[in-house]
Amino acid sequence: xxxxxxxxxxxxxxxxxxxxxxxxxxxxxxxxxxxxxxxxxxxxxxxxxxxxxxxxxxxxxxxxxxxxxxxxxxxxxxxxxxxxxxxxxxxxxxxxxxxxxxxxxxxxxxxxxxxxxxxxxxxxxxxxxxxxxxxxxxxxxxxxxxxxxxxxxxxxxxxxxxxxxxxxxxxxxxxxxxxxxxxxxxxxxxxxxxxxxxxxxxxxxxxxxxxxxxxxxxxxxxxxxxxxxxxxxxxxxxxxxxxxxxxxxxxxxxxxxxxxxxxxxxxxxxxxxxxxxxxxxxxxxxxxxxxxxxxxxxxxxxxxxxxxxxxxxxxxxxxxxxxxxxxxxxxxxxxxxxxxxxxxxxxxxxxxxxxxxxxxxxxxxxxxxxxxxxxxxxxxxxxxxxxxxx
Amino acid sequence: xxxxxxxxxxxxxxxxxxxxxxxxxxxxxxxxxxxxxxxxxxxxxxxxxxxxxxxxxxxxxxxxxxxxxxxxxxxxxxxxxxxxxxxxxxxxxxxxxxxxxxxxxxxxxxxxxxxxxxxxxxxxxxxxxxxxxxxxxxxxxxxxxxxxxxxxxxxxxxxxxxxxxxxxxxxxxxxxxxxxxxxxxxxxxxxxxxxxxxxxxxxxxxxxxxxxxxxxxxxxxxxxxxxxxxxxxxxxxxxxxxxxxxxxxxxxxxxxxxxxxxxxxxxxxxxxxxxxxxxxxxxxxxxxxxxxxxxxxxxxxxxxxxxxxxxxxxxxxxxxxxxxxxxxxxxxxxxxxxxxxxxxxxxxxxxxxxxxxxxxxxxxxxxxxxxxxxxxxxxxxxxxxxxxxxxxxxxxx
Numbered sequence: 001x002x003x004x005x006x007x008x009x010x011x012x013x014x015x016x017x018x019x020x021x022x023x024x025x026x027x028x029x030x031x032x033x034x035x036x037x038x039x040x041x042x043x044x045x046x047x048x049x050x051x052x053x054x055x056x057x058x059x060x061x062x063x064x065x066x067x068x069x070x071x072x073x074x075x076x077x078x079x080x081x082x083x084x085x086x087x088x089x090x091x092x093x094x095x096x097x098x099x100x101x102x103x104x105x106x107x108x109x110x111x112x113x114x115x116x117x118x119x120x121x122x123x124x125x126x127x128x129x130x131x132x133x134x135x136x137x138x139x140x141x142x143x144x145x146x147x148x149x150x151x152x153x154x155x156x157x158x159x160x161x162x163x164x165x166x167x168x169x170x171x172x173x174x175x176x177x178x179x180x181x182x183x184x185x186x187x188x189x190x191x192x193x194x195x196x197x198x199x200x201x202x203x204x205x206x207x208x209x210x211x212x213x214x215x216x217x218x219x220x221x222x223x224x225x226x227x228x229x230x231x232x233x234x235x236x237x238x239x240x241x242x243x244x245x246x247x248x249x250x251x252x253x254x255x256x257x258x259x260x261x262x263x264x265x266x267x268x269x270x271x272x273x274x275x276x277x278x279x280x281x282x283x284x285x286x287x288x289x290x291x292x293x294x295x296x297x298x299x300x301x302x303x304x305x306x307x308x309x310x311x312x313x314x315x316x317x318x319x320x321x322x323x324x325x326x327x328x329x330x331x332x333x334x335x336x337x338x339x340x341x342x343x344x345x346x347x348x349x350x351x352x353x354x355x356x357x358x359x360x361x362x363x364x365x366x367x368x369x370x371x372x373x374x375x376x377x378x379x380x381x382x383x384x385x386x387x388x389x390x
Numbered sequence: 391x392x393x394x395x396x397x398x399x400x401x402x403x404x405x406x407x408x409x410x411x412x413x414x415x416x417x418x419x420x421x422x423x424x425x426x427x428x429x430x431x432x433x434x435x436x437x438x439x440x441x442x443x444x445x446x447x448x449x450x451x452x453x454x455x456x457x458x459x460x461x462x463x464x465x466x467x468x469x470x471x472x473x474x475x476x477x478x479x480x481x482x483x484x485x486x487x488x489x490x491x492x493x494x495x496x497x498x499x500x501x502x503x504x505x506x507x508x509x510x511x512x513x514x515x516x517x518x519x520x521x522x523x524x525x526x527x528x529x530x531x532x533x534x535x536x537x538x539x540x541x542x543x544x545x546x547x548x549x550x551x552x553x554x555x556x557x558x559x560x561x562x563x564x565x566x567x568x569x570x571x572x573x574x575x576x577x578x579x580x581x582x583x584x585x586x587x588x589x590x591x592x593x594x595x596x597x598x599x600x601x602x603x604x605x606x607x608x609x610x611x612x613x614x615x616x617x618x619x620x621x622x623x624x625x626x627x628x629x630x631x632x633x634x635x636x637x638x639x640x641x642x643x644x645x646x647x648x649x650x651x652x653x654x655x656x657x658x659x660x661x662x663x664x665x666x667x668x669x670x671x672x673x674x675x676x677x678x679x680x681x682x683x684x685x686x687x688x689x690x691x692x693x694x695x696x697x698x699x700x701x702x703x704x705x706x707x708x709x710x711x712x713x714x715x716x717x718x719x720x721x722x723x724x725x726x727x728x729x730x731x732x733x734x735x736x737x738x739x740x741x742x743x744x745x746x747x748x749x750x751x752x753x754x755x756x757x758x759x760x761x762x763x764x765x766x767x768x769x770x771x772x773x774x775x776x777x778x779x780x781x782x783x784x785x786x787x
Contacts, residue, residue, distance in 0.1 A: 089584075089585030089587075089764070090585045090586060090587040090590070090764050091586070091587065091589075091590055141764055141765030142765075149764070149765040150763055150764060150765060150766075151587070151588065151764060152587045152588070152764040152765075153587075154587075154588075154589065155587075155588065155764075166545075166588065166589040167545075167546065167548075167549070167589065168518045168546070169518070169549075170549075198517070198518040199518060201517035201518055201519045201522075202518060202519055202520075202521075202549070203519065203521050203522065203549075204549070229490075229517065229518050230490060230491050230497075230518070230542075231491040231494055231497075231515075232490070232491060232515045232517070236515060237515070237516075237517040237518070238517060296497070297497075301494055302494060359765060360765060360766075362766065362769055364766070365758065365760055365763055365766045365769055365770065366758070366760055369759075369760055369761065379758070379759050379760065380727075380728050380729065380758065380759045381758045381759075382728075382755055382756060382757065382758055382770070382771070382772045382773075382776045383755055383772075383776045383779055383780050385779070386758070386776075388758075
């Protein structure tokens with residue numbers, strides 16, 4: 001079945017697993033996998049119950065998660081290579097090392113739930129259903145890009161995915177607003193509002209906390225603590241580095257963000273918590289980025305190479321999950337290898353597709369500025385002769 | 391008709407596309423920039439930079455200060471800014487430098503070695519908290535110290551907008567002169583860089599120019615950046631100092647090693663001319679320089695006067711008005727969008743002051759009225775061809 005799947009995946013990109021998640025997961029023939037994770041995977045703040053450490057899921061879902069982490073890593077590798085080949089211009093932030101968070105979060109919510117994140121957004125864009133080729137095309141400034149090539153790395157959006165936000169911390173109050181609409185519509189969904197340990201020190205994050213708790217909004221604030229806000233270690237930027245406690249009266253949980261099982265379980269738990277009227281919750285997911293803050297940061301001036309190597313060899317989210325899967329004895333090395341190959345094929349094909357996409361038409365410079373162009377007959381260009389008429 | 395300029399939008403686009411296919415916009419900041427119609431373009435070839443000892447000796451600003459013969463060192467703009475920061479910290483024990491990542495040199499390396507030289511109490515990293523950085527700096531300044539803050543990109547200055555506009559700018563006024571944020575200087579890299587996209591390319595000077603109490607400065611070269619930054623730091627008003635980031639490495643000059651200040655609020659006439667006044671600031675001056683060279687070559691006998699505003703607020707109305715009274719024509723250019731850009735203020739004031747002397751409408755060549763695009767940067771920026779066309783139109787009116 002998986003081998004058949006590999007062909008389908010190549011043909012339809014990210015959409016294949018949408019189908020498996022919706023249906024195949026509950027097929028009676030599917031094996032149920034049981035995992036036990038360490039109790040230290042969670043630390044609570046102002047909360048009695050914690051997410052489960054005994055975790056069950058179907059083999060199909062587990063393999064889907066593994067596959068998606070592989071895709072996200074290879075997507076970032078492709079972006080890295082294309083950037084270095086000068087196919088990508090602009091500022092580009094990769095999430096290599098942090099894959100368990102986007103993939104684990106998506107596994108814990110449904111497409112009705114909303115996600116909003118920072119500029120390190122390629123992984124989230126993919127798991128929310130945007131194809132890898134559209135992501136790469138956006139990075140390369142092509143017409144088929146998710147934002148028509150007009151945004152680039154930090155500006156990617158998708159269904160119930162509100163971006164991709166370049167200004168540090170600015171997306172967090174938006175997350176509260178999106179959550180308000182879920183509450184107003186009484187649709188049972190929640191918002192996952194992500195930010196980094198650096199952004200956690202922005203004033204508007206605290207303003208968002210207050211609004212969310214005041215009105216008990218269904219929002220899960222997720223601090224991706226990758227230990228460095230750009231080039232400054234979290235301990236040198238924050239008086240309180242226990243980010244899960246920084247919502248004050250808002251309950252919080254520190255989660256091992258390098259373990260996709262803990263991430264998925266914590267998100268399922270938090271969604272249940274926040275949509276049952278208990279108000280917001282703050283999750284701190286400890287993670288690590290292998291690369292620099294952006295492509296212009298080698299990432300080695302403010303931390304040692306040994307530290308990076310140590311994290312790669314002891315805490316890698318993909319290797320860690322692979323070990324767990326093999327330990328179940330229901331998953332074979334060959335099955336995982338096939339998925340790795342599939343992920344590579346998908347990204348290779350997406351790369352070719354993205355590169356084949358043309359540059360957007362120059363008239364796109366003037367579109368998407370205002371909604372109603374009929375009341376704005378024209379927009380000024382650099383000189384009078386370049387005035388754009390709608 | 392030179393191939394960089396064409397009469398119609400259609401023709402111009404076509405020409406421009408074929409030109410950029412081989413050259414690209416950012417290449418004018420590149421040492422390998424190809425000549426346009428025989429004119430050597432770009433910062434590397436600019437006559438506006440003092441790259442030789444003779445050049446330094448002939449530098450008008452340095453002559454005025456009496457330091458045109460002092461010992462110099464080859465520096466790019468990043469290094470000269472670093473040098474100014476070093477001098478300000480040496481000469482003022484109350485001066486501190488802070489901002490995101492500054493203690494390890496900053497993302498553009500402008501603050502390199504300051505933490506080592508002056509210690510972590512005087513050069514330190516802040517959290518990612520722009521509003522906090524600005525407010526903290528105002529407090530430091532109000533208490534009588536010298537606060538030199540860095541906002542990592544001018545595009546990130548907007549969370550600090552309230553602090554700068556409502557607190558820093560108005561503190562002297564609202565305390566009847568008892569307190570002020572005069573010791574505050576906020577440095578921030580601004581303008582296009584060739585690939586910055588939406589949030590790493592903006593020119594926010596016009597927003598701040600609407601705020602009495604602030605001083606807004608934009609340098610164009612290493613020599614000027616050092617003198618203007620030292621002046622800004624020592625100025626008794628809060629200063630927003632916007633550094634064209636594309637010049638950090640591309641603009642290189644022999645910079646006097648001594649401590650010197652250039653006056654704020656004063657424009658500099660970079661090149662005298664009699665037929666049209668051309669006004670700009672920051673990196674746009676190099677584009678204007680090349681456009682003028684093409685104009686003067688294509689229309690023999692025509693000479694253009696090029697003025698660098700240097701200080702956007704308060705701006706030097708007298709120098710511009712005197713020039714326009716002489717030439718009768720004015721073209722202004724900046725990267726920020728045209729609508730409510732600073733060129734609008736210049737045009738309004740000059741049309742009032744020089745109404746009877748004007749021979750043509752005042753021309754503006756600015757960024758398009760769009761967000762700063764990623765993929766279309768070269769179609770957004772007021773490039774050599776667009777400046778050429780506007781100057782020509784104003785001359786031929």
